[in-house]
Amino acid sequence: MEDMIPGLTDDVERECLARVPYNAFPTLFSVCKRWRQVLRDPTFHRFRKSTGIAQPVVVLVQPFFTYSTWPEHTVYRLVIFEPVTGVWSSLPPCPNFTYGLPHLCRLAAVGTELVVVGGRRIDTCLRSNGVHVYDFVSGEWRHGSSLPSPLRFSFACAATHDSDKGCRTVYVAGGHDASRRALRSALAYDVAGDSWKPLPDMVSEPFNCRGVILRGKFLVLDRHCAEAFDAATGSWGPVEEFVPQGEEFPAMCIAGWDGSIYQCAGREVMVQLDGGVWASVAELPGEMRVALHAVAWEGKLVVMGVGTRKGALVANILDIKAITTMTTPASAAWTNVEVPPEYQRYVDAACCLVI
Structure with missing residues (x-):
């Protein structure tokens, strides 16, 4: 196999690639098959993090206003803020979002990928079962397996990522259905396998809740209670010490x-x-x-x-x-x-x- 960069050893070549800014990855990804393999290798990204080269990227959902399609509606888009450089920019729009992102969709960060789950469609005002994944390495969107019924709103969502084991999971729990009935059900989305599986029901019925991954567990927090899902045991448990204090909600x-x-x-x-x-x-x-x-x-x-x-x-x-x-x-x-x-x-x- 030919060297990626002629005259350099593989280790030096990888170090050169590792020092390229993350937003140039899509360009490198399109050069050749071998560079694609390197960019997909978990050890490549662990090296970037261990040497301090990896860069934090904050992704936001923000409204913006356009009069070309739906002047009477607010349209939502994905915005990137780079804390190290101070640069702000917009993420390439997803081809499936003709009228912008669903309102109140949930975001989950999984390694070098961004997962957008659910929300309410701007064009129909109906709840969305859509799952879309943006790959920062290839610079491309892909459509994920749809969120199973019942369609939910105001649910908790968070993701865990273990690059050593190849485990990339997005958790969804609680919220309410189309009839505004509170839900106890929970789901796990395998990003690599593009598949959903049901989890045991929660004891509580968290309504307008938040999801947090803490010490490997999926915490669902609302105003009055908190439960944690432990993937190792496959069960939920109460965590009273994590119930947020204060009058602000959520x-x-x-x-x-x-x-x-x-x-x-x-x-x-x-x-x-x-x-x-x-x-x-x-x-x-x-x-x-x-x-x-x-x-x-x-x-x-x-x-x-x-x-x-x-x-x-x-x-x-x-x-x-x-x-x-x-x-x-x-x-x-x-x-x-x-x-x-x-x-x-x-x-x-x-x-x-x-x-």
Whole structure:
């Protein structure tokens, strides 16, 4: 087999490819079969992460307005924010979404792929069973196996990814059906195998709930209760210590890189300590009136919310590693994110990939 780059050993060639920015992967992917194999190799991506080359990519669902198709409707699109470079851009639209993304769809990050699940179609106002996957390596969309009935809305969704075992799973649970009846059912989507399987029913009936992967378990959180699905035992169990505290609903909880769970409540960022106690670690920046979404990656937490001026989107990054040395929450240092005018819109959903 010919060398990928003539005159260089395989190891050096792989290191050269590893240093190419993630957004150039689709170009590399189209060059030859061998480069495609390298880009698909889990060890290639583990190397990028171990050397600090891999880049966090925050994906958002935002509205934008167009008068070419449906002037009376708000259309939703996928937006990318790169925390390292500060660059904002739009993801290529999915060919199946003629009128934009479904409203209130769920996002799940699985390795180098983004999974879009469910929501409500803008053109028909009906619930969607659609599953669509965007591959950041090839730069292409593909249609996934449809979400099984009953069609649900306001459900919890989160994904787990084990590159060593080749396990890529998206979990869905709770929500309500077309008759607004609360659901206890749950499902697991095998991204590689493109197949759904039912999970045992939950004890509770979480309505407007959130999903979090924490220490390998799928947590479903709503205002009054929390349950966790353990794939190793195939069963659900109550986790009272994870029930979010506070008056905000639904509570915004984020699994941090350190195995802890964080919450934005009121004007505070809180972390859960041993014993289920919540402790404040930072106060929201003064220019953020209310926090709406947050995502985390190794050592960082980006919080997005409504600003004090004209309600535009504002975003700030908190160094989670640094807050352990802060004397008071008010002393936590935030890094302001410059949001271009065309992206200063409400965030409907968010997730983060490290590519």
